[in-house]
Amino acid sequence: MLKVFKKYIEDSFPELLDSHFIIACSGGLDSTVLVELCYQAQLQFSLAHCNFRLRGEASDGDEAFVRDYAKRLKKQIFVTHFDTLGYVNQHKVSVQMAARELRYAWFELLLSQNNKSFLLTAHHANDVLETFLINLSRGTGIDGLTGIPAKINYLRRPLLPFSREELEHFAQVEEMEWREDASNADTKYLRNKIRHEIIPALNELHPTFSENFKNTLSYLNQTQTIASAHLHKLKEEIFIKSKGRVEIEIAKLKELNPLSIYLHGLFSTYGFKEMNNIETLLDGLSGKQLVSNTHVLTKNRDVLLLTSLDETALKNQEFFITEEEVPLNLPISLEFTVVPERFDNSEKVIFVQKNILKYPLTVRKWKNGDYFYPIGLNGKKKLAKFFKDKKIDVLSKEETWLLCSGEQIVWVIGMRADNRFRVVDTAQEILKIEFT
Incomplete structure (x- = not known):
């Protein structure tokens, strides 16, 4: 198995050959075999273990086992503890979903903090079959039937070609030790029920079921490749x-x-x-x-x-401009300059009477009920009507920013200035505001 594993790494995961990665290790058979294979293949890695505090002394025993295993291999280990039941109560999710969300959030943080690019999990061929049947029972498209991806984002899964039986055989030959999680036998969980009751029944009905499933999965992946290419071409067109x-x-x-x-x-x-x-x-x-x-x-x-x-997350945010400083975090670029004379306003540049402004100025998105006095028009006009008359589409309206003095609109930025702030006394300071 080691020889096949090394060849699979060379062919499918060459990025792991010259990088230091992290292996998620629970202490169970699957992850322990993955660690052993990577160790014997002389790859460079550290271990990561999550203690979910769900099984009392057994959870602490798993942690102690993995710590001792890392010590024997002389490998760095990262360990974290979760209040999983507290997370369940707070977020109203299942225990399994809570454990999944907690560990993957920690994995991402761990990689970022330690400048690593990849994390390996020990999903294998049996997991692919179980996931297929779970998704099939819930109703799914081809994406849900094509198995667990070997590569996605930072995750790498180099045991997917191997069955659990092959992992067990390797562990026995190598005289390895591992931890058994008693909850894995509890058929109240859907995955366990499929593992211990449905798959054995399918194998009994058809002795070559497992091999047939591999072929079916290969055909589905080929079909998905064709469909994906067609959809990609269609997206480029429309x-x-x-x-x-x-x-x-x-x-x-x-x-x-x-x-x-x-x-x-x-x-x-x-x-x-x-x-x-x-x-x-x-x-x-x-x-x-x-x-x-x-x-x-x-x-x-x-x-x-x-x-x-x-x-769209910026929609409800407001940004403040003091008389002394324009903040760097503005969503758009504005330049404020005191000038000796004014010129005609344009969509990109306006001139206003500075002493009329009330600081801090505000940059915000428009909302229902907003109105202003557009230069060149008589009286006030609701922004909604202004946008409609200019035939501004829905998203362009949402992307429009306003420059405001108190509750009054100074400028519908990039479109029209407000008549109330126009320059009427050239003896006062004139402020040029430019949308760059």
Whole structure:
């Protein structure tokens, strides 16, 4: 097995050959075998162990075992302790989900703090089958049926080609020790029920089930590769990048058949999971939005606008400018200069009567009810009506910033200045404000 493992590392994970990585080690069979294989392959690594404090003395025993193992191998070890049940109560998630979220958050922090690029986990072929059946039972697309990725972000999983039986055989031949987690036998957990009851039954029904599954998984991955290439080409054609966002023509989306499958392929990577909602959005009113954990999808006349949620997070923020200093954290670049004379205002430059301003000035996004007195027009005008008259689309409105003096708008930045702050007394200081 060692020879096959080393060849697999050379072919599929060459980045591990010349780097120092971290191995997540629980003390169980799988992770202990992974550590031993990496040690015998003379790779450079440290260990990381999470004590979830869920099994009392047994959890502490696991920690002691891994610490002793690291000491025998003369490897650095990182250990952390979690209040897992406290996290469950606070976030209202299952124990298994809590443990997953806690450990992966710690893994990312650990890599960052120690300037490491990769962390290895001991997922193997049986885990792939169990995950396939779990996703199948819940309902899923091809993404949920193609197994656990060998590489994703900082994670590397070099045991995926090996079955648990192969790991057990290696451990027995090497006369290794490991820790058994009693909860792994408890069939109240779905994964354990699949492991101990469903998979043995499938093997009994068809003796070559495991080998057949490997072939099926290979075919699914090949199909996914073809589908991904097609979707990538389609995105290049209809996802048009413009001004930091993506515009998608609704008419072109409606030409796709079957529509729901295409919508899933095109938008699921942005966090959108309910395709019925996207189909409804296609025929919805302009301005309607769908929000995922990472992105916002907005209907704007005959297109959908896709933007990162990070951009919309600025919507409710305000930035303050004192008379002495313009802060460096402004979301847009403004320059303030006292000048001896004024010229005509433009979209990028305005001239205002400085003594009328009330400091600190505020830079913020517009909100319903805002109004101003646009230069060149008589009287006041609501911003919503101003935007509508100028045919400003939904997202451009959201991206517009205002410069305010107290509650009064001085400038709809990049568009129109307010008449109340125009220069009327040239004997007073004139302030030039430039949007660069």
